[in-house]
Amino acid sequence: MKLFFLGTSAGTITSERNVSALVLDLIKERNSLWLFDCGEATQHQMLKSKLSLARLEKIFITHLHGDHLFGLPGVLTTRSLMQNMSPLTLYGPKGIKQFVETVISISHSWLTYQLDIIEIDKPMELVNDDQFIVNCDELHHRVPCFGYRIVEKDRSPTLDVEKLKVHRVPIGPHYAALKLGKKVTLDDGREIDGKDYWGEVKKGRKLAILGDTTPCDAAVKLALDVDILVHEATQKHDLQYKANDRGHSTTRQAAEIARKSQAKKLIVTHISPRYQLADNQSIIDECRQVFVNTEIATDFFQIPIE
Numbered sequence: 001m002k003l004f005f006l007g008t009s010a011g012t013i014t015s016e017r018n019v020s021a022l023v024l025d026l027i028k029e030r031n032s033l034w035l036f037d038c039g040e041a042t043q044h045q046m047l048k049s050k051l052s053l054a055r056l057e058k059i060f061i062t063h064l065h066g067d068h069l070f071g072l073p074g075v076l077t078t079r080s081l082m083q084n085m086s087p088l089t090l091y092g093p094k095g096i097k098q099f100v101e102t103v104i105s106i107s108h109s110w111l112t113y114q115l116d117i118i119e120i121d122k123p124m125e126l127v128n129d130d131q132f133i134v135n136c137d138e139l140h141h142r143v144p145c146f147g148y149r150i151v152e153k154d155r156s157p158t159l160d161v162e163k164l165k166v167h168r169v170p171i172g173p174h175y176a177a178l179k180l181g182k183k184v185t186l187d188d189g190r191e192i193d194g195k196d197y198w199g200e201v202k203k204g205r206k207l208a209i210l211g212d213t214t215p216c217d218a219a220v221k222l223a224l225d226v227d228i229l230v231h232e233a234t235q236k237h238d239l240q241y242k243a244n245d246r247g248h249s250t251t252r253q254a255a256e257i258a259r260k261s262q263a264k265k266l267i268v269t270h271i272s273p274r275y276q277l278a279d280n281q282s283i284i285d286e287c288r289q290v291f292v293n294t295e296i297a298t299d300f301f302q303i304p305i306e
């Protein structure tokens, strides 16, 4: 599991940063990629990063401002040019369905795969499968904007083979299900729970990926106890009035959310075009005055989540 930042600029592109997009790479866990926001040229950034559109399983859009959205038509329609596409689910605020359907119909484009669009307008659970739970909650921005909390379920890389032998569980294809912690009915009628046969259990990882926002309680709740919090820090702290007035946070405000939520690590992104890469250190320094374990994202920055 790793995060791969494709675009880290706020509002508009610069020569150094593209607009918002972030991939949660779950190739190892489920052979798929989840994309969070899709600013213009996201498909170019994916191509350069060797991240395959074919592997996209879910796209989460935080809000409908162009710098988070305008790459979507390209990503969705280019994906149609590939063979045997798996279904794709798109989550986003109300209006996203109309946006996608209008673009596709007016441009006479088409999709060759199943696209499910789920519109969100309140805090809700979006995913709950064998591996992950994803919740969303509404942040404070100029338009409806959501943050996402991704919680991996506890897992075990191995089964306790000795215990399985002792309990006379025959070797068979149900081992895969037991490894995932599922319940299985054996040929002799017994129902057993995979979790009872796990070897060493690894705690699931947690992360929060938030959209544009001023500081708010929902941000703290979404980020409670996460391994990684991705939070915008559009301006440095001397421009707090400007940042908050436009629905954004400053460096120190992002760090304050990380501190309050007891996140283990903060990554700030969505950096105003007024700053250059040369300003990165001073941006990090401001965050670290409040929350030490902070990094700043740049385009193509990757970070594994252990």
Ligand SMILES: [Zn+2]
Binding pocket: 010, 011, 020, 065, 067, 068, 212, 270
């Ligand atoms: Zn933005």
Ligand SMILES: [Zn+2]
Binding pocket: 063, 065, 141, 212
């Ligand atoms: Zn915005």
